[in-house]
Amino acid sequence: MNKLLFFLLLFTVISCSSGQSYTEYASDTINLKQHISQLASAEFGGRKTGEKGQKLAAAYLAKYYSELKLEAPAGHEDYLQHIPVEFFNGRSKDKGENVLAFIKGSKYPEEVLVLSAHYDHLGTKGEDIYFGADDDASGNAALMEIARLFQKAKTEGKQPERSILFLHVCGEEIGLFGSKYYTSHPVFPLKQTVVNLNVDMVGRIDDKHKNNPDYVYLIGSDKLSSELHDLSEKINKETVNLELDYTYNNDNDPNRYYYRSDHYNFAMNNIPVIFYFNGTHEDYHKPTDTEDKINYDALSKRTNLIFYTAWEIANRKERIGVDDKKLK
Numbered sequence: 001m002n003k004l005l006f007f008l009l010l011f012t013v014i015s016c017s018s019g020q021s022y023t024e025y026a027s028d029t030i031n032l033k034q035h036i037s038q039l040a041s042a043e044f045g046g047r048k049t050g051e052k053g054q055k056l057a058a059a060y061l062a063k064y065y066s067e068l069k070l071e072a073p074a075g076h077e078d079y080l081q082h083i084p085v086e087f088f089n090g091r092s093k094d095k096g097e098n099v100l101a102f103i104k105g106s107k108y109p110e111e112v113l114v115l116s117a118h119y120d121h122l123g124t125k126g127e128d129i130y131f132g133a134d135d136d137a138s139g140n141a142a143l144m145e146i147a148r149l150f151q152k153a154k155t156e157g158k159q160p161e162r163s164i165l166f167l168h169v170c171g172e173e174i175g176l177f178g179s180k181y182y183t184s185h186p187v188f189p190l191k192q193t194v195v196n197l198n199v200d201m202v203g204r205i206d207d208k209h210k211n212n213p214d215y216v217y218l219i220g221s222d223k224l225s226s227e228l229h230d231l232s233e234k235i236n237k238e239t240v241n242l243e244l245d246y247t248y249n250n251d252n253d254p255n256r257y258y259y260r261s262d263h264y265n266f267a268m269n270n271i272p273v274i275f276y277f278n279g280t281h282e283d284y285h286k287p288t289d290t291e292d293k294i295n296y297d298a299l300s301k302r303t304n305l306i307f308y309t310a311w312e313i314a315n316r317k318e319r320i321g322v323d324d325k326k327l328k
Helices: 001-013 027-041 053-069 133-155 177-184 225-238 263-267 296-313
Strands: 080-083 096-103 108-118 162-169 193-199 215-217 243-245 273-277
Touching: 001 053, 001 162, 027 053, 027 133, 027 225, 027 296, 053 096, 053 133, 053 162, 096 108, 096 133, 096 177, 096 263, 108 133, 108 263, 108 273, 108 296, 133 193, 133 225, 162 177, 162 296, 193 263, 225 243, 225 296, 263 273
Parallel strands: 108 162, 108 193, 193 273, 215 243
Antiparallel strands: 080 096, 096 162, 215 273
């Protein structure tokens, strides 16, 4: 019996494509709430690109990564990628900043997985503050928590085999400028960027799923890489088992969300992407998109799914491939 048990355990370890355990790690709703409460606070004034609130948010993110002891990419020791005001084509009053933090891979350090979220929002209009708790403080909170989990795993001897870049971009609301700047001025070569997982609005429940909050919309997973799509499906079934809704992934969807968030600038460079999204709601782009309306149970489950998917991509033996027929 002991020999049989040994070989069963050995088979289980070998059959795991990444070779490393990940489900022992999970997001903490207290941390998620803390980050959203700060980013979507009145102090940050709606985080409009080029304005004071956006600068405060950038400083908050940079401080977090410094205290978490993630690396700053070479040449960006302040965790900031500075974007000149001219790049925004008159849509910003001042320069902007992307925030970057980095975990170096142990086996394939030159291959980089990029996790992204935009931290800017609409600012203020008259007396109204556009808090942007779901759009996209929720996505930034998810990235920050995922970074904490990867860093925790690293300190416990489970450093990811591929490198991971946590990229918080500005300028999304005025035209995807932050991600466009990064992909035109990449800190790591785009040819070595294996996948972009983009997180934009993951803290709410839309009307369609009121009776089933355990869902997330996925967009783009099969556009460039069937391998990425299959991996995403597999990891979901083995872990959180959310309903993966592909409604907005349809090429004929009139909302055209595939073209409307920061993953698209990566896809334009033949980098496979997944866009995680909860759908729109009555508070979308309104001052009423506030922290008290976030569903933290749903946010935590979605954060875990993204983390587990990122873990598998970072630790699998082979780099995610791009389908030849889909190359641009």
